[in-house]
Amino acid sequence: MARTDNRSGPTRRMVLEGGVATGVLLATGIPVDAEPADSVTAAASPTPVPTMPMSLRINAKDLAVELDLRTTLLDALRNHLGLTGSKKGCDHGQCGACTVLVEGRRINSCLTLAAMHEGDEITTVEGLAEGDRLHPVQAAFVARDGFQCGYCTPGQICSAVGMLGEARAGWPSHASADVAAASVALSDAEIRERMSGNICRCAAYPNIVAAIRDAAEEA
Numbered sequence: 001m002a003r004t005d006n007r008s009g010p011t012r013r014m015v016l017e018g019g020v021a022t023g024v025l026l027a028t029g030i031p032v033d034a035e036p037a038d039s040v041t042a043a044a045s046p047t048p049v050p051t052m053p054m055s056l057r058i059n060a061k062d063l064a065v066e067l068d069l070r071t072t073l074l075d076a077l078r079n080h081l082g083l084t085g086s087k088k089g090c091d092h093g094q095c096g097a098c099t100v101l102v103e104g105r106r107i108n109s110c111l112t113l114a115a116m117h118e119g120d121e122i123t124t125v126e127g128l129a130e131g132d133r134l135h136p137v138q139a140a141f142v143a144r145d146g147f148q149c150g151y152c153t154p155g156q157i158c159s160a161v162g163m164l165g166e167a168r169a170g171w172p173s174h175a176s177a178d179v180a181a182a183s184v185a186l187s188d189a190e191i192r193e194r195m196s197g198n199i200c201r202c203a204a205y206p207n208i209v210a211a212i213r214d215a216a217e218e219a
């Protein structure tokens, strides 16, 4: 018996025609009635990123730089100012390789924007030595073999310099038995706790602790 189909709705012809169009869309990602290829390319080309001139005071020098306002301090140092001593281990505030000093306090430079630090005194590992004379913490790291590959070392050293200042100021840590004590005795446990934000995959930790103990005694 011949089949009849009186249902209203899309006809076989409509479905087939629509199917061709859908196939073109799926295969190319471009609707069949889309603009010609050259205008698609023009629309996709990135708009120029607005930048702003700023002045950063790094290692006692005023440095002028023009940056996208979203540039982190770490990327400004490494990619725009040629100060590659500060390292990028994670870019997420988890490894400490990017540690620098801002107004004498240690921070993760990957977690802060360069534009936030105009007028601040920024010190990177390149600014610690005085001429050929190493900073005492740098010298102690060398004397105690406080590094192996050296990638975490700039962050470790800047962090140690900041940490020694915090201990001198009497700031307690999670390892301090008496958080109200006026001064901090830098035991190995205190040093380990205070340096726990700086990861070393070469596991130079015992030598790092020894180096910082030496530097603390010398200070």
Ligand code: FES
Residues within 6 Å of the ligand: 087, 088, 089, 090, 091, 092, 093, 094, 095, 096, 097, 098, 099, 108, 109, 110, 111
């Ligand atoms: S790169 Fe900044 S904490 Fe790892």
Ligand code: FES
Residues within 6 Å of the ligand: 146, 147, 148, 149, 150, 151, 152, 153, 199, 200, 201, 202, 203, 204
């Ligand atoms: S010395 Fe290699 S990661 Fe610390």
